[in-house]
Amino acid sequence: MRKLSFIILLLTTLVLRAGAQTFYTSTEYGFSAGASQYFGDINDNYGFKFVRPAGGLFVRKLINPFIAIRGSVAYTHVGYADKYSSNYFNKTRNLSFESDIIEVVAQSEFNFFRFSTGELNSRFTPYLTAGIGAFYYNPYTDYLGRRYNLRSMGTEGQYLEGYEGRQYGRVSVCFPVGAGIKYWVVPGVNFGFEIANRLTLTDYMDDVSTTYVGASNFPTDPQIVNPAFVLQDRSPEITGIPLGRAGKQRGNTNTKDQYMMFMFNISIQLKTYKCPAFLKEGYYMY
Secondary structure (H helix, E strand, C coil): CHHHHHHHHHHHHHHHHHCCCCEECCEEEEEEEEEEEEECCCCCCCCCCCCEEEEEEEEEEEEECCEEEEEEEEEEEEEEEHHHCCCHHHHHHCCEEEEEEEEEEEEEEEECCCCCCCCHHHCEEEEEEEEEEEEECCCEEEECCEEEEHHHHCCCCCCCCCCHHHCCCCEEEEEEEEEEEEEEEECCEEEEEEEEEEEECCCCCCCCCCECCCHHHCCCCCCCCCHHHHHCCCCHHHHCCCCCCCCCECCCCCCCCEEEEEEEEEEECCEECCCCHHHHCCCCCC
8 A cells, every 4th residue: 555655646746747837047058169350459450361269168147038147268369460461551560479368258148138048939139248357368479480479578678677667467358348149949058149349458469569669679699689689670571671760650559459259159058947036036937
């Protein structure tokens, strides 16, 4: 009799559980893949001739069907060269750089329409996003087949007396601003695409910002060439005559550097039999 009662109780529990309302957790776990492009002193005309892959991981928390917050970590590689420019000054300046970028970012998302995975009438929405983060960068360039870290070269006189204010670190702050779309493919699996520009607080992602300090501040020997002497002014490779006299413009101090990411996102939400908090607070289910 006890065994029969146990079996009946077990079957009843399974039937009730199977018929229970299925929800999805308010937390999403996902990954991103796409590309990036840098804009700054060496790419001041917003060209797209050095697009490179980008990828990352993120966690998104749904506050309600219209607002979400997201934390992410991402990697990309940026760079540009004056040879890509149609501007005569840039071409003769002949500078170039590349840098790995590692960023950690927190963003808010504001959906235009109600979005909730599994709800047929809430399947798609465009959204706006904004946030704040930090990123690592370390510009370098190649000369005669060898890589040189430009920060340690002091190409704008950062390590000379009177120019200490031009020194920069390897970490800066960024402000992602952009827009995207979201679409749930099947309940619990969401797809999206986002374009977000990273406005930064540094003008040295590319190691170019202010003025030349003059070749005399980078002494060299015909027998032993000082790399800093060559890398601070590479115009002789184009014109045969050094153009970087002291005080002449090398970069543009009026704007900070930027980088943009174009990312496809895929995320999952796990099933739960517990109604999410935001639904209990008045955001009804269809």
